[in-house]
Amino acid sequence: METGTTRVKRGMAEMQKGGVIMDVMNAEQAKIAEAAGAVAVMALERVPADIRAAGGVARMADPTVVEEVMKAVSIPVMAKARIGHFVEAKVLEALGVDYIDESEVLTPADEVYHIDKHQFTVPFVCGAKDLGEALRRIQEGASMIRTKGEPGTGNIVEAVRHMRLIMSQIRKVQNMSKDELYNEAKVLGVPYDLLRYVHENGKLPVVNFAAGGVATPADAALMMHLGADGVFVGSGIFKSDNPEKFARAIVEATTHYEDYALIAEVSKNLGTPMKGIEISQLTGYDRMQDRSV
Amino acid sequence: MTIKIGVLALQGAVAEHIRSLQQAGAEAVAVKRVEQLSELHGLVIPGGESTTIGKLMRKYGFIEAIRQFAADGKPIFGTCAGLIVLAQRIDGGEEAHLGLMDMTVVRNAFGRQRESFETDLEVAGLDRPLRAVFIRAPLIKEVGPDVEVLSVYKGEIVAARQNRLLACSFHPELTDDSALHAYFVAMAEEAAAEKSVK
Numbered sequence: 001m002e003t004g005t006t007r008v009k010r011g012m013a014e015m016q017k018g019g020v021i022m023d024v025m026n027a028e029q030a031k032i033a034e035a036a037g038a039v040a041v042m043a044l045e046r047v048p049a050d051i052r053a054a055g056g057v058a059r060m061a062d063p064t065v066v067e068e069v070m071k072a073v074s075i076p077v078m079a080k081a082r083i084g085h086f087v088e089a090k091v092l093e094a095l096g097v098d099y100i101d102e103s104e105v106l107t108p109a110d111e112v113y114h115i116d117k118h119q120f121t122v123p124f125v126c127g128a129k130d131l132g133e134a135l136r137r138i139q140e141g142a143s144m145i146r147t148k149g150e151p152g153t154g155n156i157v158e159a160v161r162h163m164r165l166i167m168s169q170i171r172k173v174q175n176m177s178k179d180e181l182y183n184e185a186k187v188l189g190v191p192y193d194l195l196r197y198v199h200e201n202g203k204l205p206v207v208n209f210a211a212g213g214v215a216t217p218a219d220a221a222l223m224m225h226l227g228a229d230g231v232f233v234g235s236g237i238f239k240s241d242n243p244e245k246f247a248r249a250i251v252e253a254t255t256h257y258e259d260y261a262l263i264a265e266v267s268k269n270l271g272t273p274m275k276g277i278e279i280s281q282l283t284g285y286d287r288m289q290d291r292s293v
Numbered sequence: 294m295t296i297k298i299g300v301l302a303l304q305g306a307v308a309e310h311i312r313s314l315q316q317a318g319a320e321a322v323a324v325k326r327v328e329q330l331s332e333l334h335g336l337v338i339p340g341g342e343s344t345t346i347g348k349l350m351r352k353y354g355f356i357e358a359i360r361q362f363a364a365d366g367k368p369i370f371g372t373c374a375g376l377i378v379l380a381q382r383i384d385g386g387e388e389a390h391l392g393l394m395d396m397t398v399v400r401n402a403f404g405r406q407r408e409s410f411e412t413d414l415e416v417a418g419l420d421r422p423l424r425a426v427f428i429r430a431p432l433i434k435e436v437g438p439d440v441e442v443l444s445v446y447k448g449e450i451v452a453a454r455q456n457r458l459l460a461c462s463f464h465p466e467l468t469d470d471s472a473l474h475a476y477f478v479a480m481a482e483e484a485a486a487e488k489s490v491k
Contacts, residue, residue: 019341
């Protein structure tokens with residue numbers, strides 16, 4: 001009997017496919033998410049939009065919040081640790097969370113090194129903007145990848161950019177000859193073996209979700225069309241007028257992303273979605289996606 | 294005759310089951326609409342989140358449609374969340390979904406994700422141990438008289454069969470060994486042959 005194997009960790013993410021993972025800040029929100037059909041919740045003290053508004057240093061959530069959410073629901077509970085902050089990650093593992101997000105939404109603790117995720121029994125998800133970044137995180141032990149997008153903006157444009165780029169890079173690698181592959185590994189800064197996996201299989205070796213800006217059911221369906229295995233919704237749900245209805249609508253649009261009549265139906269009378277931020281208004285430190293490579 | 298098996302594709306590990314079923318010699322399709330059920334010889338309900346899958350099944354009329362599918366004598370195979378969906382009773386008082394198999398299941402019975410594991414497992418009807426991956430897995434606490442226990446891990450029931458219904462706690466679709474899928478395809482072949490004799 002072995003725990004924490006690659007198969008067990010990656011397999012956990014496989015079970016989330018076709019589903020929606022929702023940010024929640026307390027037991028009440030977690031229950032709403034579970035009742036709406038979320039496949040997991042991300043326990044946070046503040047959603048990304050509020051982290052932006054508050055400024056200052058964003059850290060791992062208070063363990064009482066994480067525990068409260070874990071007690072409230074039977075679906076898996078995820079939590080965020082700062083990039084490179086392996087002690088926060090060990091604390092979350094000790095609490096018993098089911099998945100750790102080494103996340104650029106929080107203020108990075110290390111500007112060079114990510115967490116060595118092989119040292120954990122609990123699986124990790126990490127953000128990526130392109131194929132190189134995705135494979136570097138997988139080499140470090142990530143069992144799941146998500147696009148970075150631009151969290152807390154309610155603007156899908158960056159998630160689209162990242163998903164399109166990753167998918168087009170995968171297609172390009174698939175068609176490369178072996179000598180080109182050796183060079184591409186060098187250009188992308190990734191191990192040859194992982195790149196060869198992408199070349200042979202036409203996909204990442206782990207599940208790839210969309211995150212960072214999903215604000216409507218149509219946004220979620222768009223990301224599924226572009227090749228996402230599932231969707232993270234952060235600020236979108238509990239910043240909307242009717243979180244319960246909104247959450248259900250996103251779940252259905254993700255499952256039936258090719259059924260436009262259904263998406264139309266679930267999108268009716270959802271109230272105002274979060275206001276959102278135009279990406280060009282964000283510069284420097286406010287661009288969370290640039291916080292790691 | 295080609296055996297055609299559907300994999301319920303509302304949420305969860307669908308592609309892996311399709312690959313394993315093809316490896317076992319069947320034609321396999323993702324099922325998103327109840328109308329698709331009529332063209333199938335068997336149905337797999339995959340792993341995923343049982344709360345999510347159960348909710349979407351209710352929403353799209355799959356509960357009644359799959360009960361009819363079973364009443365027509367067509368085999369169903371539930372893995373992990375699929376096992377929970379098949380059970381008549383869920384420990385803790387949660388409402389049952391399909392309620393087809395006479396058994397009581399316990400959700401997340403082995404603990405949280407850090408307690409998830411893989412192991413070699415003897416399964417009745419298979420000629421060699423199967424590599425079994427348990428992820429936040431349920432277990433079968435008790436079974437009715439018509440249910441045959443196929444596998445036990447540390448005293449707990451982790452695979453069972455009731456006539457044409459097959460269920461296991463673990464994920465046979467996450468390994469390259471398609472022995473249990475082949476077992477299920479044989480069940481579907483037998484059911485299809487019986488039907489054509491009638």
